[in-house]
Amino acid sequence: MRSAYIQESVIISPLGFDTAQNFKQLQAGNSALRKTTLSASLGETVVAQLDEEALNNHFQALGVESFGSRMEKMSLAALMPIIQQRPITANSLLILSTTKGNIQALADQDIQGSFIPAMAKRIADYFAFQQEPLVISNACVSGLMALSVAKRFIQMEQVSDVYIIAVDELTPFVLSGFQSFQALSPENCRPYDQDRQGVNLGEAAVACYVSSVKEADSIRIAGDANINDANHISGPSRTGEGLYLSIQKALQEANLKAEDIDYVLAHGTATRYNDDMEAIAFHRAGLANCPTTSLKGYYGHTLGAAGLLEAVITAECLRRQFVLASLGYAHPGTTEPMHIQQETLAKEIKTALKTASGFAGTNTALILTTD
Amino acid sequence: MYYISQYIQLQAGTVLFNGNPFFQSEHSEFKGFAKELYQKLELQYPKFYKMDNLCKLAFLASEIILQGNQESDVALLFSNQEASLGSDLQHQAHIQDPEQYYPSPAVFVYTLPNISIGEVSIRHQFKSESMFLLADAYPSTYLLPYTQYLLASGKAKKVLCGWFRMQDDNYEACCYLVEKEGPIAHETQTIE
Numbered sequence: 001m002r003s004a005y006i007q008e009s010v011i012i013s014p015l016g017f018d019t020a021q022n023f024k025q026l027q028a029g030n031s032a033l034r035k036t037t038l039s040a041s042l043g044e045t046v047v048a049q050l051d052e053e054a055l056n057n058h059f060q061a062l063g064v065e066s067f068g069s070r071m072e073k074m075s076l077a078a079l080m081p082i083i084q085q086r087p088i089t090a091n092s093l094l095i096l097s098t099t100k101g102n103i104q105a106l107a108d109q110d111i112q113g114s115f116i117p118a119m120a121k122r123i124a125d126y127f128a129f130q131q132e133p134l135v136i137s138n139a140c141v142s143g144l145m146a147l148s149v150a151k152r153f154i155q156m157e158q159v160s161d162v163y164i165i166a167v168d169e170l171t172p173f174v175l176s177g178f179q180s181f182q183a184l185s186p187e188n189c190r191p192y193d194q195d196r197q198g199v200n201l202g203e204a205a206v207a208c209y210v211s212s213v214k215e216a217d218s219i220r221i222a223g224d225a226n227i228n229d230a231n232h233i234s235g236p237s238r239t240g241e242g243l244y245l246s247i248q249k250a251l252q253e254a255n256l257k258a259e260d261i262d263y264v265l266a267h268g269t270a271t272r273y274n275d276d277m278e279a280i281a282f283h284r285a286g287l288a289n290c291p292t293t294s295l296k297g298y299y300g301h302t303l304g305a306a307g308l309l310e311a312v313i314t315a316e317c318l319r320r321q322f323v324l325a326s327l328g329y330a331h332p333g334t335t336e337p338m339h340i341q342q343e344t345l346a347k348e349i350k351t352a353l354k355t356a357s358g359f360a361g362t363n364t365a366l367i368l369t370t371d
Numbered sequence: 372m373y374y375i376s377q378y379i380q381l382q383a384g385t386v387l388f389n390g391n392p393f394f395q396s397e398h399s400e401f402k403g404f405a406k407e408l409y410q411k412l413e414l415q416y417p418k419f420y421k422m423d424n425l426c427k428l429a430f431l432a433s434e435i436i437l438q439g440n441q442e443s444d445v446a447l448l449f450s451n452q453e454a455s456l457g458s459d460l461q462h463q464a465h466i467q468d469p470e471q472y473y474p475s476p477a478v479f480v481y482t483l484p485n486i487s488i489g490e491v492s493i494r495h496q497f498k499s500e501s502m503f504l505l506a507d508a509y510p511s512t513y514l515l516p517y518t519q520y521l522l523a524s525g526k527a528k529k530v531l532c533g534w535f536r537m538q539d540d541n542y543e544a545c546c547y548l549v550e551k552e553g554p555i556a557h558e559t560q561t562i563e
Contacts, residue, residue, distance in 0.1 A: 039469070040469060041469045041472045099483060100482075101454070103459065106459060106460065106463040107463065107467065111456070111460075114456070114459070115453065116454060117452055117505050117507045120505075121507070131512075132506070132510070134504065134510065134513050136502060136503070136504060136505075137454055137484050137485065137503050137505050138485045138488075138502055139483045139485050145502060149502065149517075152517065152520055153513075153516075153517075155520070156516050156517075156519075158516050172466060173459075173462065173463065173466070176462075176465075176466045176474040176479075177474055177476070177479035179474065180476045180479055181476045225500070225526070226500050226501060226502065227498055227499065228488065228492040228497065228499060228501050229498065230493050230496050230497055230498050231493065232489075232493070233480060233489040233493070234476075234480045241498060242498060245498055249526070359480065359483050359486065359489070360483060360485045360486045360488055360489030360490075360492075361489045361492060361493070362488070362489070362501065
């Protein structure tokens, strides 16, 4: 069976408009989180929001200013530089990952405008993809699941290559919901820390190219699994069962053991329950001593974009031989001990594990390797 | 080669199971239909009453098609066009007017279409592969090879594929179970 490789990526986030800029900001320890008031009803929240003026300038420079909703523009801006380098073929697949699409349209009574397949079709038509786009909406694992599915379609030899867009916006719709769950942190989030108070939300659009050809900078997807907890629709499993099984199955496929994993880029939302669930799952999987980082302290939780955002950063860590500090962490605070990476430094790493978990008990684990 | 062992269609108050009439409700609108079908199935599952309509539809269809299923490694591949529109509109109504602002976690949690996968997984204790796809029409081009892949690679023993339309009071569920044996070949013609 042929292999699938992560090639180049573009990250449109409050920390920059390409992957290199983003990585530089992470290395410098800069967070995009700011106190912001999106509406009087929401009050002040800590979020990672794109600067509207910088974003519009970026759209204009790319020549996409007249195209559709803000979210569509973000998606185009992410994918365009990749397609300019890598022209699509008759057999190329476009995958769109999002939890809520242009949900903001509902506030204006525009129901049709909120339909995600139509948005995916407009993006696919813009770039003249000949295959129908494949749209994944699987809560907070969507972006990572998109990579898993891309790898599988390449292995099946159903498509020649895959272009993925993972995108979600910061909206009163989603913020109000997380607020009603009392899940939002009033300060910058602190994944895995004893004083963590919850999650911050963010927004991003990420594009990534996946193909079967090994190139100089390619990162191989060596194993993957997407296993449900079958436990609770909004609460993480107390045994971390789905995440544990996802890791086991991904390791098995990659023909690796826990001790072969050099680095874990985990989900780490900084809610009490999520972080404990992960600690338990990693402990059961024999990964308690493996250096582990959450990127939520830099970007907040970008929902359907998060999995891909964090996976392409993991790929950058493997390319550059770097591990990143888990921003916001100071004191152990999970029910099982973890090895949280506290410094950003150069380090020899060959194989990394990327995980994500989300509402509905959904989990994804992906093993990335330089070989 | 894999086969469709069971299939089910629910719409306008009617349930067809493997092509045969299984249930006919006095009500064609979803609320009455779902309640009557739940009673007919003699279920004792209080969580059902908390679900939104999309989850109820997926739950009821799965309940019938999985009668007699003993396998726990059943992948769930669900799909529709409108995602969780019903709950989205309800949550939007709760936050639209700043004077009457009351977002509810009980509604918000259903504003993701894959919650339907969570509900079915919990009910049947499926710790298995799953995915929710959005498309204008049933994405058979992708679900056919993906299903074959899951079975051939050993990532699942059976695969339950479903389309769950829930727009206004227009509802439709079409589901089929794919495995090693069954009366119908699993190919493009039969799943469309």
